[in-house]
Amino acid sequence: MAYCDRADLVRRFGESEISDLLDRNNDASDDDQALSATIADADALIDGYLGSRYSTPLVTVPNAIRAISCDITRYLLWDDNAPAEIRTRYEDALARLKDYSKGVMVLPNVPPAEANPSGGVDFVAEDRVFSRDSLAGF
Numbered sequence: 001m002a003y004c005d006r007a008d009l010v011r012r013f014g015e016s017e018i019s020d021l022l023d024r025n026n027d028a029s030d031d032d033q034a035l036s037a038t039i040a041d042a043d044a045l046i047d048g049y050l051g052s053r054y055s056t057p058l059v060t061v062p063n064a065i066r067a068i069s070c071d072i073t074r075y076l077l078w079d080d081n082a083p084a085e086i087r088t089r090y091e092d093a094l095a096r097l098k099d100y101s102k103g104v105m106v107l108p109n110v111p112p113a114e115a116n117p118s119g120g121v122d123f124v125a126e127d128r129v130f131s132r133d134s135l136a137g138f
Contacts, residue, residue: 002039003046003061003069012070021077034077042072049097055113062107068093 009018024034046069047056058065075082075090082090099105 001057001059001061003043003058004039004066004073006035008066008070009073012067013074021074038076039069039073041076042069045072046097049094049101050107051113052101053103053112054100054107054110058107058110060109062110064096064107068096 006018006022022032022035043057046065050056050058050065061069071086071089071093075086075093078086096105100107
């Protein structure tokens with residue numbers, strides 16, 4: 001499940017801008033594959049930040065994450081031509097994601113990850129085959 005869709009982008013940024021960004025071939029039609037790929041890239045970025053604290057992908061999408069996804073997707077759709085305002089919104093979205101990942105901000109009604117709520121790394125290994133004692137004679 002994507003964190004945002006075309007309708008969310010249109011509600012936030014207007015039909016004209018989104019249609020212009022999605023008309024990659026200048027044929028007055030949306031490039032749905034470009035939109036899907038860009039939303040997937042934004043979702044992967046969001047999951048990368050949130051994964052240290054929450055189980056991702058999120059089952060229920062909070063409005064805060066939907067807004068962040070829209071800002072990131074919009075920025076990515078602009079490629080290298082994003083105006084300063086759009087880049088600022090993108091950078092603000094990344095800053096909020098960092099706050100969520102550090103626990104400075106929390107997502108309401110989203111439980112922390114079960115396995116490792118501290119955000120650290122769990123190491124799991126089999127028992128050692130060779131030890132200092134078993135190799136003492138070599």
